[in-house]
Amino acid sequence: MGTMISLKSLRVDYEDxxxxxxxxLEISAGxxxxxxxPNGAGKxxxxxxxxxILEPTYGEIKIAGHDLELEPREAxxxxxxxxxxxxVYENLKVWEYLDVFAAAYLIPGAQRAGKVKHWLKKVSLSEKHDALIKDLSRGMRQRLILAKTLLPDPQVLILDEPASGLDPLARKQxxxxxxxxxxxxxxILISSHILTELSEFCNAVGIMEKGELRVSGSIEEIRVRLGSHKRLTVRLASPxxxxxDKVYHFLGNSKHCASMAxxxxxxxNCLFTGSKEDAAWILTQLTLQETSIYDFTCVEDDVEDIFLKIGAKEVS
Ligand SMILES: Nc1ncnc2c1ncn2[C@@H]1O[C@H](COP(=O)(O)OP(=O)(O)O)[C@@H](O)[C@H]1O
Ligand SMILES: [Mg+2]
Structure with missing residues (x-):
């Protein structure tokens, strides 16, 4: 399968x-x-x-191996x-809206009603089959538009801030x-101006700021590139x-501990930047000081921590 979206020197200029x-940028299959x-970054x-739908100033764009300029239909x-x-067409019924697009995508008449039902079910809108679009909530509208986007069964999905303005439940749906x-x-390529919104389900990420892609890669690559930071938590039996204070200051004086709390x-709590051996040495020293430690845990950053970190480092 390989690379599904490939950008080389993509540049977009408006007048000034x-x-x-x-x-x-390369985005792999799957x-x-x-x-x-942030807003205005160029996403x-x-x-x-x-x-x-916008001609770049220059650069090469390939979708599933097809050059957008040379083979636009295939791409x-x-x-x-x-x-x-x-x-959206406020006065159409939900099923009519999808039917219009099904026709435009050349899905044969006899199959259209079935396709419409299938996609409405997929986006949990079956019971809104006959509702008018103007009576849908924002979350329902977004799901309807998603159904329309999925209708021709594209291999690559590009979604520009699909969750913006949605409540938490609609976002989860x-x-x-x-x-x-x-x-x-x-x-899937999905954009958001909210760093943490995508953390739960993206396996690769790019951070854009002022038209530049500051960090890009799979979560694993980024984890390695940023250095494997861990979070250390220490609990005392009878604090x-x-x-x-003794433990706090001991950790605070270590070059491996930062952001003490x-x-x-x-x-x-602190951010721990040392090795396993460094952690073991610190634990031994604390135990020798009779600080009654009963829990000493080092946890790797999760995806959300990584997002926040690249955000803090590279965006703001
Ligand atoms: N049609 C346009 N004409 C002129 N400038 C534009 C136009 N669209 C966007 N811009 C400018 O381009 C920059 C990037 O905008 P945009 O791509 O919308 O960023 P994002 O989606 O990350 O918020 C901003 O400075 C914005 O003001
Ligand atoms: Mg935008």
């Missing part, structure tokens, strides 16, 4: 704004790639170029695109549908201000 600055960055401009046939502000699409083998429960 350089919105996307020579981006290189990846859920989260493009994250929508890059996505519109990849979706073939675009592989692609489903959901824009940030999709137009959107995520679950996308997870299922990924499990069925689709490659007193004196022994908690004390919780309300008198637990001590």
């Amino acid at each position: 704004v350089n919105a996307v600055k020579d981006i290189d 990846q859920i790639y989260g493009l994250v960055g 929508t401009s890059a996505i519109k170029a990849i979706a073939g 675009l046939r592989k692609l489903g695109y959901m824009p940030d502000f999709p137009p 959107m995520r679950d549908i996308l997870k299922e699409a990924a499990a069925e083998g689709k490659t 007193t201000p004196a022994n908690v 004390k919780t309300e429960k008198q637990e001590i």
Whole structure:
């Protein structure tokens, strides 16, 4: 399968704004790639170029191996695109909306009703089959538009801030549908201006700022590149201000501990940058000092921690 989206020196200029600055990017088959960055970073401009609705200033875009400029039909046939502000037809019924697009995608008349039902079920809108679009909630509309995007069964899905403005439940429903699409083998590029929103289900991520892609890669690659940071938590059997302070200061003086914190429960937390041997040495020293330690735990960063870290390091 290999690379499903490939960008080489993609650049998008508006009259006096350089919105996307020579981006290189490869997204592999089966990846859920989260493009994250603050408003104005250039996400929508890059996505519109990849979706073939905005001609880039220069650069090469390939979708499933097809060059968008040289073989636009082949490239675009592989692609489903959901824009940030999709137009909807308020006075159509839900099923009519999908039926119109099914016809446009040349799905034969006899199969259309079945296809419409299938996709409505997939996005949990079966009971809204006959509702008017203007009576749907924002979350329902987004799911309807997602159903429309999925209708021709594209291999690559590109979604520009699909969860923006949704409540937590609607966001979860959107995520679950996308997870299922990924499990069925689709490659997904999804953008958000909220760093943590994508952390639960992306396996690759790019951080965009001022038109540049600052960090990009699989979560594993980024984990390695940032250095394997761990979070250390120490709990005392019978914490007193004196022994908690003693442990706190001992850790605070170590070059391997940073961002020291004390919780309300008198637990001590810090970012730990040392090796296993370094941790073992610290534990031995603390035990020799009779600090009554009963828990000493080092945990690797989870995806959300990594997101926050690359955000803190590279975006703000
Ligand atoms: N049609 C346009 N004409 C001129 N400038 C634009 C246009 N669209 C976007 N921009 C500018 O390009 C930059 C990137 O915008 P955009 O791609 O929408 O970023 P994002 O989606 O990350 O918020 C911003 O400075 C924005 O003001
Ligand atoms: Mg945008």
